[in-house]
Amino acid sequence: MIELLNVTKSFSKGKEKFKVLEDISFSVNKGEILCLLGASGCGKSTLLRLMGGFDLPDSGSIAMNGSKVSKPTPDSILVFQEFNQLLPWKTVLQNVIYPLKVNHKYQSDQKRREHAEKYLEMVKLEGFYHSFPHQLSGGMKQKAALARALALQPSILLMDEPFGSLDALTRQSLQTVLLESWDKTGVSIIFVTHDIQEAMEIADNTLQRPRSIGSSEYMKLYEKLYTILCEK
Amino acid sequence: MMCIMKIKKFIWIFILLILWQITALSGKVSPLIFPSLGMILKAMVHAIIQGELLSQTLFSIAIIIEGLFIGAILAFVLAIVSRMSESLNSLVETLITLAHPLPGIALLPIIILWLGTGRASIVFIIVHSVLWPLLLNLITGFRATPKVYSDVGRNIGLNRLVLLKEIHIPASLPYLISGFKIAWARAWRALISAEMVFGAVGGKGGLGWYIFKQRVFMDTAGMFAALVVIMLIGILVEEVLFERVEVLTIRRWGMTEK
Ligand SMILES: Nc1ncnc2c1ncn2[C@@H]1O[C@H](COP(=O)(O)OP(=O)(O)O)[C@@H](O)[C@H]1O
Ligand SMILES: [Mg+2]
Numbered sequence: 001m002i003e004l005l006n007v008t009k010s011f012s013k014g015k016e017k018f019k020v021l022e023d024i025s026f027s028v029n030k031g032e033i034l035c036l037l038g039a040s041g042c043g044k045s046t047l048l049r050l051m052g053g054f055d056l057p058d059s060g061s062i063a064m065n066g067s068k069v070s071k072p073t074p075d076s077i078l079v080f081q082e083f084n085q086l087l088p089w090k091t092v093l094q095n096v097i098y099p100l101k102v103n104h105k106y107q108s109d110q111k112r113r114e115h116a117e118k119y120l121e122m123v124k125l126e127g128f129y130h131s132f133p134h135q136l137s138g139g140m141k142q143k144a145a146l147a148r149a150l151a152l153q154p155s156i157l158l159m160d161e162p163f164g165s166l167d168a169l170t171r172q173s174l175q176t177v178l179l180e181s182w183d184k185t186g187v188s189i190i191f192v193t194h195d196i197q198e199a200m201e202i203a204d205n206t207l208q209r210p211r212s213i214g215s216s217e218y219m220k221l222y223e224k225l226y227t228i229l230c231e232k
Numbered sequence: 233m234m235c236i237m238k239i240k241k242f243i244w245i246f247i248l249l250i251l252w253q254i255t256a257l258s259g260k261v262s263p264l265i266f267p268s269l270g271m272i273l274k275a276m277v278h279a280i281i282q283g284e285l286l287s288q289t290l291f292s293i294a295i296i297i298e299g300l301f302i303g304a305i306l307a308f309v310l311a312i313v314s315r316m317s318e319s320l321n322s323l324v325e326t327l328i329t330l331a332h333p334l335p336g337i338a339l340l341p342i343i344i345l346w347l348g349t350g351r352a353s354i355v356f357i358i359v360h361s362v363l364w365p366l367l368l369n370l371i372t373g374f375r376a377t378p379k380v381y382s383d384v385g386r387n388i389g390l391n392r393l394v395l396l397k398e399i400h401i402p403a404s405l406p407y408l409i410s411g412f413k414i415a416w417a418r419a420w421r422a423l424i425s426a427e428m429v430f431g432a433v434g435g436k437g438g439l440g441w442y443i444f445k446q447r448v449f450m451d452t453a454g455m456f457a458a459l460v461v462i463m464l465i466g467i468l469v470e471e472v473l474f475e476r477v478e479v480l481t482i483r484r485w486g487m488t489e490k
Binding site: 052054071072073074077078080082084085087088089098099102103132133134135152 | 378381383386387388390394399402484485486
């Protein structure tokens with residue numbers, strides 16, 4: 001469904017150019033969750049932005065459903081780590097409805113509202129439809145962002161450490177919410193994290209091993225921890 | 233908290249008024265220089281009943297609204313132009329650097345030369361006082377928009393123009409409001425000064441002109457009456473109008489520290 005072939009990207013720092021991504025190739029099938037694991041600064045966000053069309057690779061190609069990714073589209077939605085990804089001047093419900101309106105999903109406001117409420121319910125945000133984002137906790141904000149993304153019914157969610165700033169308990173409940181929503185919607189997900197434990201949980205629940213970008217040390221660490229845990 | 237602050241303010245105003253009255257009634261100063269509160273109130277009521285103070289106030293307010301409106305439109309246009317390219321941005325910034333430090337009233341002689349002493353000149357000065365602080369704040373606000381907002385906007389399929397309208401403008405609302413506060417304060421001061429100067433050169437209309445005219449008649453109480461009106465309008469706009477706008481928008485949305 002989304003296919004990367006020999007993707008390379010470098011940035012320049014002052015005069016120097018340094019390669020952030022080198023020769024990355026992989027693909028994700030429809031309905032699959034792919035967990036990308038890598039240390040901080042290894043280029044995970046850069047890779048996701050390329051996949052989302054926010055930036056273009058220096059060489060190599062990224063294709064979605066057979067066509068080249070050249071700009072952001074509502075068919076692949078990026079979910080960020082930042083809590084302020086909701087628009088503060090819109091309520092939770094408006095935040096979900098607005099992208100539907102922009103993309104002409106449904107004719108009537110009533111239909112759009114029902115659709116939005118369905119997804120807010122899916123992420124367990126009942127009772128907060130009319131709150132403004134600043135009135136929500138971090139976890140609830142991320143839930144709302146997830147609902148906004150899912151409501152657009154994209155083919156793929158690109159999640160950039162979405163639960164990275166949450167405490168362990170909230171994170172766990174959000175992981176559950178994410179996996180349940182994935183089950184219900186069948187959306188493909190690329191889930192980026194630097195957290196080995198999180199990668200283990202997501203991967204374990206989806207019976208897939210995470211793939212690593214950056215140094216191979218990180219993956220070795222993962223394997224080691226995984227073996228230790230499985231033996232127990 | 234806010235409420236206690238306001239009550240304290242009222243208590244102080246009350247004390248200052250009493251001190252004023254004591255001074256006026258002490259007999260040590262001439263009422264021609266220092267009229268009592270009663271005289272000021274009487275002059276005010278008289279001027280209002282007569283209709284002159286009210287019509288001059290409306291005259292001033294109409295001009296200021298016109299100037300604010302034109303200034304705001306120009307500020308938006310220039311802010312958008314400055315986003316179109318690097319060199320246009322640098323042009324707009326140069327204009328701001330040159331024009332912003334120039335007090336409107338300093339332009340007055342030249343404006344009189346160009347446009348005469350009519351209404352157009354005053355509007356011009358107000359536009360000048362409003363445009364630059366607003367533009368500066370708009371540009372700063374656009375720049376300060378968190379990248380994640382525009383990323384989200386691009387992701388859901390907004391084009392550049394809609395992105396500006398739906399994301400950048402609301403996101404820079406705190407800057408826009410503080411820009412309007414500065415703009416209002418400058419415009420109001422510039423207006424009164426310009427009207428007074430025009431009074432001196434034989435123009436007509438407005439609160440500034442009214443004060444100037446009362447001086448000619450040595451109507452000190454009338455002058456103070458106009459000052460009170462100016463103060464009341466200032467308080468009404470700064471403490472009530474802007475306050476309401478903030479409560480209904482940026483404070484409601486948690487976009488301010490307060
Ligand atoms: N726009 C950019 N310009 C220059 N350097 C960048 C840019 N974006 C990211 N980088 C650099 O690329 C590297 C990878 O960044 P990033 O993809 O954010 O890593 P990660 O998300 O894995 O923590 C970092 O060293 C970062 O400083
Ligand atoms: Mg990152």
